[in-house]
Amino acid sequence: MYQALYRKWRPRTFEDVVGQQPITTTLKNEIRQGRPAHAYLLMGSRGTGKTTCARLIAKAVNCLSPVDGSPCGACDICRGIDSGAVVDVVEIDAASNNGVDSIRDLREEANFLPNVTKYRVYIIDECHMLSPGAVNALLKIMEEPPEHVIFILATTEVQKVPATIQSRCQRFDFKRVGSDTIAARLLHIAGEEAIPLEQEAAELIGRLADGGMRDALSLLDLCRAHSGQITPQVVSQAAGLVGQEHLFQIAGAVAKGDLSQALELIARAGEESVEYDRLCSQLVSHFRNLLMILSSKKPEQLIICLPETLEQYRAQAKDFSAGRLIRAVQVLQDAQNAMTRTASRRAELEMAAIRLCDPRLDQSPEALLDRIEKLEAKLNAALAGGLGASEHRPAQRTQVPAREAPAGPAPPPPSSRPSTEPAQEAVPFPQWGEVLERLGKLNPAAKGAFTGTTAYLAGGRVLIASDSPVFREMLRNNEYTRDSLKRAIAEVTGTRYGIGPYNGPAPQSQEEAPKAAPVEDILQRAQEAGVPVDIR
Numbered sequence: 001m002y003q004a005l006y007r008k009w010r011p012r013t014f015e016d017v018v019g020q021q022p023i024t025t026t027l028k029n030e031i032r033q034g035r036p037a038h039a040y041l042l043m044g045s046r047g048t049g050k051t052t053c054a055r056l057i058a059k060a061v062n063c064l065s066p067v068d069g070s071p072c073g074a075c076d077i078c079r080g081i082d083s084g085a086v087v088d089v090v091e092i093d094a095a096s097n098n099g100v101d102s103i104r105d106l107r108e109e110a111n112f113l114p115n116v117t118k119y120r121v122y123i124i125d126e127c128h129m130l131s132p133g134a135v136n137a138l139l140k141i142m143e144e145p146p147e148h149v150i151f152i153l154a155t156t157e158v159q160k161v162p163a164t165i166q167s168r169c170q171r172f173d174f175k176r177v178g179s180d181t182i183a184a185r186l187l188h189i190a191g192e193e194a195i196p197l198e199q200e201a202a203e204l205i206g207r208l209a210d211g212g213m214r215d216a217l218s219l220l221d222l223c224r225a226h227s228g229q230i231t232p233q234v235v236s237q238a239a240g241l242v243g244q245e246h247l248f249q250i251a252g253a254v255a256k257g258d259l260s261q262a263l264e265l266i267a268r269a270g271e272e273s274v275e276y277d278r279l280c281s282q283l284v285s286h287f288r289n290l291l292m293i294l295s296s297k298k299p300e301q302l303i304i305c306l307p308e309t310l311e312q313y314r315a316q317a318k319d320f321s322a323g324r325l326i327r328a329v330q331v332l333q334d335a336q337n338a339m340t341r342t343a344s345r346r347a348e349l350e351m352a353a354i355r356l357c358d359p360r361l362d363q364s365p366e367a368l369l370d371r372i373e374k375l376e377a378k379l380n381a382a383l384a385g386g387l388g389a390s391e392h393r394p395a396q397r398t399q400v401p402a403r404e405a406p407a408g409p410a411p412p413p414p415s416s417r418p419s420t421e422p423a424q425e426a427v428p429f430p431q432w433g434e435v436l437e438r439l440g441k442l443n444p445a446a447k448g449a450f451t452g453t454t455a456y457l458a459g460g461r462v463l464i465a466s467d468s469p470v471f472r473e474m475l476r477n478n479e480y481t482r483d484s485l486k487r488a489i490a491e492v493t494g495t496r497y498g499i500g501p502y503n504g505p506a507p508q509s510q511e512e513a514p515k516a517a518p519v520e521d522i523l524q525r526a527q528e529a530g531v532p533v534d535i536r
Contacts, residue, residue, distance in 0.1 A: 006217035009189055013070040014056055017049050018185050018213055019177035026172075027053065028069030031060045036119075037170040039142055039151040041127075043158040044174025047212025050154040053172075054123045055081065057152060058089045062117040077117060088114040091123045100133035107141045110149045120149045127153040128160035135162055142168045176211020179203065185213065186220055190230075195220070197230045204235045207304045236306055244305075246274075247286040248312060250353075254328065255319035259357040263350060276345040277336065280352070284332045291325040293317035294444050321441045331355050379494075426456035426463060426504060434492045435485075443484035449474050450485070456502055462489055463502035472501055 011017045014024040030036050040057065042050040059071035059078045071078045080086040092102070106122060114120045124130075130138065142151060142165070153169060155161055183199075183206035190197035197220070205223070209216035219239060220230075227234045246269055253262035269279050292299045293313050300310055320328075335352035339345045429435075432455040440447035453466040464475065474481045482499065489497050 004218070005189065005193070005221045006214045009217060011049070011052050011056065012073045013067070014053075014060075015070065017053060017056075019181045020049050020053070020174055023053065023172045023174065027057060027060075030069075031057070031066065032069035036061050036150060038145045038149065039169040040153065041158070041161070041166060041169035041171045042152065042154045042174060043161075043171065044156070045176055045211060046156055047209070047214035047216075048174040048177060049213065050174055051123070051125060053174075054125075054152040054154055057150070058119075058121040058123065061119050061121070061150060062086075062088075080116075086117060088117040088119070089121045089123070091125065094124055094126045094129045094134075098130045098134055100131060100137050103130070103134040103137040107137060110141060110146060114148055118148070120146075121152065122149070123152045123154070125154050126156065127165075128155045128157045135165065139164055139168075177209075177213050178211075179206035179209070182206035182209055182211075182213060182216045186216060189217070190220070195224055195230065196228060197223075198232070200232045201230045201235045204232050204304075204306075208235070208239050232306055244282075244286075244309065247282055248316060250283065251286055251290070251316060252319070254353070254356045255316070257357050259354060262353045262357055266346070266349060266353060270346060276349045277339045280332055280336050280339065280345075280349050284329055284336065287325050287328040287332065289313055290317045290320060291322060291329070294320070294322050294325065297448070322444070323441070328356055426458040426502065429455035429457045429462055431492050435488050438492050439484060439488040442488055443481065446474065446478075446481045446484050449481070454502075457497075461498040461500055463500055465502040475499070475501060 014028050017024050059081050062077050063071040064075040064077055065072040081089050183202040186202045205216050205219050223230045223234055223238045226238045250265045289303045292302045294317050296302055331352050335348045338348045449471050453464050456463045
């Protein structure tokens, strides 16, 4: 009979446990020194090794030939615990045996000496589901446990375990296993099992497992049955990541404000047997992924998808601001909550789509702020293209001929006159902070490159000072960055400015200019007025 990978590759020693080295090291040292605790509380998310470590503790404290604190796995006790033949090690599922009677029976049985082992070990899984009466019964024996009894409690929701129980246990917090660690373990198992697993596929499984080693092995088993060569595409199909095109289409309709198309796409998804509450949940994840694209420097570590799908996210994220994406997630989450209280789930999703496509129908503070921000941007852009654009162009005056013009040679045209005006000095640009804030909404990556810079005004140009070669490269060669910066400046100031690097010394502001001493100033003024002053 075929045995699932997560069962076949369950750790046999503490050294085999993946990603929990601090915990396994502590447990090994306690058992090697002959000082195990009378009660353990193992907490953490699913698939991180809680039950596995509980069984390893039960075997290690009773093993006839322990090896450096770990069970040998070969003696009669170890093999008997693995097969369930040893009655002194009892596993209780608190989800189905959570009554007070079960714990009372356990308490009476615990008073008897073990049959073949050194310790009676009680493993209580999902202990947070014990009833209040069962907790009180368990608490009584945990206060004064017999010397031959060890309790091991495991839970995924430690906040539901009473503090009176927690305070009597040695507590271990099982962390989620890193995706890189999971991928390395999967590649090792695949090599031993002759499974053709690609590196990128293992990394994708590691991200999909969300920190659970058992989930990763189960998904590897599924991919193994799905196809021979396991590629990222095979993993995507097995995990149900395909078929996301309708999410991009709905988000695209929201970006354009095309309500008709958004409602049509929602209706089409319903016709294809997609549940509306599931579609709403998928849209929440979709807009969240778009937000990660705008907010994170390494979104590929936060978004579980294929590389080509990540590029689709990058392209679509340009159509949204971070504020609009946050509001989209909030609106859809409100729709999710409302779906639990009504039978008309489609109507709730459609109303959410209407609010997203037409912000005028959304009276929430976030929607109003988004509308005000758009109005300000349009106003400043209009000023930059109209009135403001003329501020830095020389005024063209219409020459009106006089009735009696004096004779003489005509003056040369303006373009042929030599310029006698001095070059305008660079002065600090006071609105640079506001420009960077606006730039963060238009192009978050560019804002990161411009953080820490200073800017100056020189005629019709904004000159940016920075010693970073990355900044200079972006300013010189990245057209998208240049356009974003120009747009941010125009929307904040209402004026179109050119941009460029600042290469001169930092100009001295008036506040920083050295001031003459008060006495010297008075003497100078007196001399200028012709008043004799005798200084002795």
